Amino acid sequence: MPADRLHLVRHGEVHNPGRVLYGRLPGFSLSADGRHMARSAADYIHSLQRPIAALICSPLQRTQESAEPFTHLFGIEPVIDERVIEPTNVFEGRRMVRALLNPWNWRHLRKPALPSWGEPYLDVVARMNQAMTQAWDAADGGDVVIVSHQLPIWITHLAVAGEPLRHDPRSRRCALSSVTSFERAGGKWTEVAYAEPASTAGAVDVGAV
Numbered sequence: 001m002p003a004d005r006l007h008l009v010r011h012g013e014v015h016n017p018g019r020v021l022y023g024r025l026p027g028f029s030l031s032a033d034g035r036h037m038a039r040s041a042a043d044y045i046h047s048l049q050r051p052i053a054a055l056i057c058s059p060l061q062r063t064q065e066s067a068e069p070f071t072h073l074f075g076i077e078p079v080i081d082e083r084v085i086e087p088t089n090v091f092e093g094r095r096m097v098r099a100l101l102n103p104w105n106w107r108h109l110r111k112p113a114l115p116s117w118g119e120p121y122l123d124v125v126a127r128m129n130q131a132m133t134q135a136w137d138a139a140d141g142g143d144v145v146i147v148s149h150q151l152p153i154w155i156t157h158l159a160v161a162g163e164p165l166r167h168d169p170r171s172r173r174c175a176l177s178s179v180t181s182f183e184r185a186g187g188k189w190t191e192v193a194y195a196e197p198a199s200t201a202g203a204v205d206v207g208a209v
Contacts, residue, residue: 001139001140001141002136002137002139002141002184003053003054003135003136003137003139003141003142003143003144003184004050004141004142004143004183005050005143005144005181005182005183005192006132006135006136006143006144006145006146006181006182006183006184007045007143007144007145007146007179007180007181007182008132008146008148008152008153008156008179008180008181008182009041009045009066009145009146009147009148009177009178009179010041010066010147010148010149010150010153010174010175010176010177010178011030011034011038011060011062011063011065011066011147011148011149011176011177012030012031012033012034012035012036012037012038012041012062012065012066012176012177012198013030013031013033013034013037013176013200013203013204013205014028014029014030014031014034014062014204014207015028015029015030015031015034016028016031016204016206016207018095019095019204019206020092020093020094020095020206021089021091021092021093021094021095021206021207021208021209022092022093022207022208023086023087023088023089023091023092023093023207023208024060024085024086024088024092025092025093026061027061028060028061028062028207029061029062029065030062030065030066031204033203034062034065034066034176034177034203035065036198036199037066037176037177037198037199037200037203038065038066038067038068038069038177038198039069040177040197040198040199041066041069041177041178041179041197041198042069042070042072042073042074043069043073043197044179044195044197045070045143045145045179046073046074048143050142050143051141051142051143052070052074052076052142052143052144052145053139053140053141053142053143053144054076054079054135054138054139054142054144054145055067055070055071055074055076055077055078055079055144055145055147056078056079056080056081056084056131056135056144056145056146056147057078057079057080057081057084057146057147057148058080058081058082058084058085058086058147058148058149059080059082059085060085060086060149063084063147063148063149064078064080064147066147066177067145067147070145070147078147081131081135081146083127083128083130083131084127084128084131084146084147084148084149084152085148085149085152086149086151086152086208087118087119087124087149087151087152087208088118088119089117089118089119089208089209090117090118091117091209112166113164113165113166115166115209117209118209121155121165121166122165124151124152124155125155125156125159125165128148128152128155128156129156129159129189131146132144132146132156132182132189133184136184149208150172150174150207150208151169151172151208151209153174153178153180154167154172154173154174156180156189157173157174157180157191160182160189160190160191161191169209173194175196175198175200175205176198176200176203176205177196177197177198177200178194178195178196178197178198179193179194179195179196179197180193180194181193181194181195
């Protein structure tokens with residue numbers, strides 16, 4: 001019997017005083033507020049009173065730390081899955097505003113529908129769908145929690161909704177420690193809920209494009 005519901009949970013706020021695009025760079029941990037956000041996401045899912053069959057997260061530090069409250073509440077250890085990781089992008093380690101002021105970087109913006117600055121959206125959709133489907137089929141009932149990143153979650157939302165993948169990164173509905181929930185029937189995903197259980201007022205959220 002497959003899973004009952006799958007929740008894509010975004011990580012909490014990252015300690016990023018330089019406000020750089022950290023992408024896949026190592027050494028970026030959650031801030032103190034980010035840990036509270038992650039706990040709020042776990043508390044929200046716990047409040048649904050649904051059994052959790054599997055906990056999966058990307059290999060990056062911020063997602064592993066965001067998975068810790070789920071381990072505490074549900075007594076389940078996370079499984080690392082490379083397929084739900086942050087996409088690559090050429091602006092890692094830089095401040096986006098400064099990077100865009102340099103004409104040398106404009107070539108990376110030539111195909112925003114791809115996008116030309118990083119991993120193609122279609123590739124992100126494919127690997128996320130593969131990871132989600134495998135986790136769904138492997139569960140013996142209950143819910144699956146996958147702790148991932150803003151772009152993979154948002155691009156999954158767009159693909160499931162049948163909307164164009166090209167978008168303005170500033171318009172994503174995927175707040176820190178938000179929860180986007182899906183169900184699957186007949187080989188198709190359906191988004192069934194979106195929640196923002198954490199207080200994110202004043203949070204720094206500039207980690208990726």
